[in-house]
Amino acid sequence: MKISQRAQNIQESPIRKLSALANAAKKRGTTVYHLNIGQPDIDTPPAFMERIINYKEKVLSYGPSDGLEALKVAMIHYFAYFKITLEVKNIVIATGGSEAIAFAFNAVADPGDEVIVSEPFYTNYSGYASQCGLTIVPVTAKAENGFHLPAIAEFEKKLTPRTRAVLICSPNNPTGTVYTPEELKAIGEFAREHDLFLIADEVYKEFTYDGKVHFSVLQLAGLEDRVIVVDSISKRYSACGARIGAVISRNEEVMKGITKFAQARLCPPTLEQVGAIGAYELPHDYFKEVMAEYQKRRDILYDILTSRREIVLQKPEGAFYIMAKLPIEDGETFARWLLNEFNDRNETVMIAPGEGFYSTPGKGKDEVRLAYVIEAAKLERAARLLLIALDKFCG
Amino acid sequence: MKISQRAQNIQESPIRKLSALANAAKKRGTTVYHLNIGQPDIDTPPAFMERIINYKEKVLSYGPSDGLEALKVAMIHYFAYFKITLEVKNIVIATGGSEAIAFAFNAVADPGDEVIVSEPFYTNYSGYASQCGLTIVPVTAKAENGFHLPAIAEFEKKLTPRTRAVLICSPNNPTGTVYTPEELKAIGEFAREHDLFLIADEVYKEFTYDGKVHFSVLQLAGLEDRVIVVDSISKRYSACGARIGAVISRNEEVMKGITKFAQARLCPPTLEQVGAIGAYELPHDYFKEVMAEYQKRRDILYDILTSRREIVLQKPEGAFYIMAKLPIEDGETFARWLLNEFNDRNETVMIAPGEGFYSTPGKGKDEVRLAYVIEAAKLERAARLLLIALDKFCG
Numbered sequence: 145m146k147i148s149q150r151a152q153n154i155q156e157s158p159i160r161k162l163s164a165l166a167n168a169a170k171k172r173g174t175t176v177y178h179l180n181i182g183q184p185d186i187d188t189p190p191a192f193m194e195r196i197i198n199y200k201e202k203v204l205s206y207g208p209s210d211g212l213e214a215l216k217v218a219m220i221h222y223f224a225y226f227k228i229t230l231e232v233k234n235i236v237i238a239t240g241g242s243e244a245i246a247f248a249f250n251a252v253a254d255p256g257d258e259v260i261v262s263e264p265f266y267t268n269y270s271g272y273a274s275q276c277g278l279t280i281v282p283v284t285a286k287a288e289n290g291f292h293l294p295a296i297a298e299f300e301k302k303l304t305p306r307t308r309a310v311l312i313c314s315p316n317n318p319t320g321t322v323y324t325p326e327e328l329k330a331i332g333e334f335a336r337e338h339d340l341f342l343i344a345d346e347v348y349k350e351f352t353y354d355g356k357v358h359f360s361v362l363q364l365a366g367l368e369d370r371v372i373v374v375d376s377i378s379k380r381y382s383a384c385g386a387r388i389g390a391v392i393s394r395n396e397e398v399m400k401g402i403t404k405f406a407q408a409r410l411c412p413p414t415l416e417q418v419g420a421i422g423a424y425e426l427p428h429d430y431f432k433e434v435m436a437e438y439q440k441r442r443d444i445l446y447d448i449l450t451s452r453r454e455i456v457l458q459k460p461e462g463a464f465y466i467m468a469k470l471p472i473e474d475g476e477t478f479a480r481w482l483l484n485e486f487n488d489r490n491e492t493v494m495i496a497p498g499e500g501f502y503s504t505p506g507k508g509k510d511e512v513r514l515a516y517v518i519e520a521a522k523l524e525r526a527a528r529l530l531l532i533a534l535d536k537f538c539g
Numbered sequence: 540m541k542i543s544q545r546a547q548n549i550q551e552s553p554i555r556k557l558s559a560l561a562n563a564a565k566k567r568g569t570t571v572y573h574l575n576i577g578q579p580d581i582d583t584p585p586a587f588m589e590r591i592i593n594y595k596e597k598v599l600s601y602g603p604s605d606g607l608e609a610l611k612v613a614m615i616h617y618f619a620y621f622k623i624t625l626e627v628k629n630i631v632i633a634t635g636g637s638e639a640i641a642f643a644f645n646a647v648a649d650p651g652d653e654v655i656v657s658e659p660f661y662t663n664y665s666g667y668a669s670q671c672g673l674t675i676v677p678v679t680a681k682a683e684n685g686f687h688l689p690a691i692a693e694f695e696k697k698l699t700p701r702t703r704a705v706l707i708c709s710p711n712n713p714t715g716t717v718y719t720p721e722e723l724k725a726i727g728e729f730a731r732e733h734d735l736f737l738i739a740d741e742v743y744k745e746f747t748y749d750g751k752v753h754f755s756v757l758q759l760a761g762l763e764d765r766v767i768v769v770d771s772i773s774k775r776y777s778a779c780g781a782r783i784g785a786v787i788s789r790n791e792e793v794m795k796g797i798t799k800f801a802q803a804r805l806c807p808p809t810l811e812q813v814g815a816i817g818a819y820e821l822p823h824d825y826f827k828e829v830m831a832e833y834q835k836r837r838d839i840l841y842d843i844l845t846s847r848r849e850i851v852l853q854k855p856e857g858a859f860y861i862m863a864k865l866p867i868e869d870g871e872t873f874a875r876w877l878l879n880e881f882n883d884r885n886e887t888v889m890i891a892p893g894e895g896f897y898s899t900p901g902k903g904k905d906e907v908r909l910a911y912v913i914e915a916a917k918l919e920r921a922a923r924l925l926l927i928a929l930d931k932f933c934g
Contacts, residue, residue: 148646151645151795161802204588271800385809386809395542401542404550405546409641
């Protein structure tokens with residue numbers, strides 16, 4: 145039986161595909177430090193579970209397709225803190241940021257259409273592009289420029305009659321770059337000039353360091369009609385398993401289309417939405433401590449890696465990832481070797497090969513993405529393990 | 540800004556699109572009996588919430604993309620009761636039966652491909668077909684034959700080089716028909732002969748009446764490679780809001796493709812999977828009482844409706860829906876009138892217009908789908924309200 149082309153073509157998640165090797169290493173008794181996946185070890189705020197435990201409905205019934213109104217209201221208050229004014233109709237609750245990406249893609253583009261993305265980019269954009277029949281058109285950001293947005297002229301070179309949108313991510317996964325208001329205004333102007341949608345993945349909104357402040361595309365004046373934000377509680381409240389995200393847009397046609405897509409899958413998970421309300425009602429102070437913790441971790445990882453001149457990297461401004469160029473030929477070979485062959489005192493480290501974050505063939509092969517989501521002492525050991533492994537691998 | 544064609548084209552859910560009118564009626568103080576949606580009022584088994592309350596992990600983290608192994612194991616035990624042998628690798632946990640449909644479509648068909656479906660059919664198949672770029676090719680089942688599968692010759696007439704699969708649903712939504720082993724063998728043979736996948740939506744598996752037993756396509760010998768089952772706990776354990784479903788297939792290529800799609804959306808909701816384990820571990824006796832309750836409700840609705848000769852319907856053999864032909868011209872006009880204008884002692888009833896369950900234009904306009912998911916006394920009142928309303932509407 146022949147399966148579909150798209151099922152054959154869709155890329156295996158470069159973040160997840162090495163899982164079998166990691167499991168095998170663990171079965172051999174080896175401790176594996178996970179720098180490969182953005183799974184924070186920060187406790188989910190107890191307010192989340194408390195809300196769920198207090199849920200007293202006897203029937204766990206379908207909710208509204210566009211999400212529980214109480215959750216939207218809690219989000220509106222949250223965004224008001226950033227001086228971003230939203231209405232209930234501007235939000236559709238999605239089953240994770242993942243579904244929010246799919247909704248945004250499906251709303252703006254038809255099969256064969258193109259979306260321009262600055263690479264390296266979050267690898268799951270490719271997965272959804274395959275499923276939705278879109279083509280991702282990459283514009284390569286340079287490590288030397290701190291992976292900031294390439295010049296607008298580079299974006300212009302990629303325009304075709306099928307271009308429907310530009311997709312950006314700030315704070316960026318996998319680079320940690322936080323785009324400045326100026327570069328966001330420029331890319332917004334580019335979208336306006338060429339009649340494109342501007343899709344922005346802002347799920348790392350709270351995670352900015354050294355006093356940097358995140359600027360949202362929702363704050364861009366005159367672009368209300370073009371802007372679509374992909375949002376999620378996964379990182380915000382360390383609740384990745386909840387699968388609660390949202391699409392936010394002031395374009396009514398977009399929201400009408402997305403609501404119909406949302407109806408097709410009936411509703412997002414009810415209990416996890418209830419939990420999210422509890423999290424959103426936390427005072428904003430909650431983030432201060434979390435942000436300080438991540439900044440500390442960033443510094444640990446950055447300092448250890450920069451002790452080696454042959455490792456090339458930029459200090460991340462936000463999110464919790466570092467994209468590092470290593471003195472190796474192929475990140476995937478190295479990642480497999482780390483799990484299959486290497487260990488130091490029966491410990492090893494798991495990393496995400498860089499190639500999967502690029503769509504230009506051949507790019508990123510000597511890069512890896514490291515997530516600094518584990519506690520300081522473990523992170524330090526993991527980073528040192530990486531150096532020991534590199535010495536041995538490059539031996 | 541022009542949104543995508545698919546966002547414009549996707550049909551609004553005929554089951555959900557009248558919600559705004561129902562809400563308006565409720566705001567006016569009118570009681571609305573919901574016969575429009577398959578939302579059972581049966582309590583979710585307490586075992587579901589108990590498991591979640593006892594979940595002690597401090598971080599609600601990503602689970603495996605293909606679902607928690609403990610849930611798959613619980614499902615394997617459940618299926619063993621029906622003498623269906625499954626392995627962990629035959630199951631991918633989906634975010635609701637809805638996602639399971641999307642996974643199955645994406646795994647077997649590319650944009651432009653066709654899937655033959657017996658109509659009337661569950662309306663969300665159309666929604667996912669739009670999103671996946673597939674064409675649903677209907678074969679019309681007849682009320683006179685109890686909506687059983689049309690003759691194989693009818694299916695053969697619909698074959699084209701783009702046909703990739705046949706999709707069936709048994710026990711059927713919206714007709715309540717339970718296909719016999721013989722007709723399932725015949726449709727399986729048709730799939731084999733024309734090298735098609737056989738996708739079966741079996742989410743109403745437990746709900747069969749008058750001693751009828753559900754026969755699963757997983758029991759068809761020699762078709763292991765072609766059969767894909769769409770499954771869900773929504774109706775099984777009255778947990779529609781949990782969004783926990785599954786795709787089941789013994790075709791390894793299919794499961795590999797679906798696992799990649801599953802990776803793209805990271806994982807299904809963790810807590811609701813934990814709850815599902817608790818439900819699946821209930822003894823099979825749990826269903827006896829539930830089934831008896833639904834059979835009682837079916838009889839109430841059927842008896843009241845058949846008291847009018849001008850209403851044409853078949854006695855449902857399973858699930859919890861009746862597809863009824865009313866002496867009206869347009870089900871949607873009638874459904875709107877029920878919510879906007881009609882009331883009897885300040886009560887009215889909400890129904891699902893039949894047209895949305897057909898893809899052949901014009902078909903089903905004089906039909907409506909009624910779900911018997913509310914308790915006996917309310918159901919009786921709702922059915923009588925419908926008769927009062929019909930008298931008034933037909934004047």
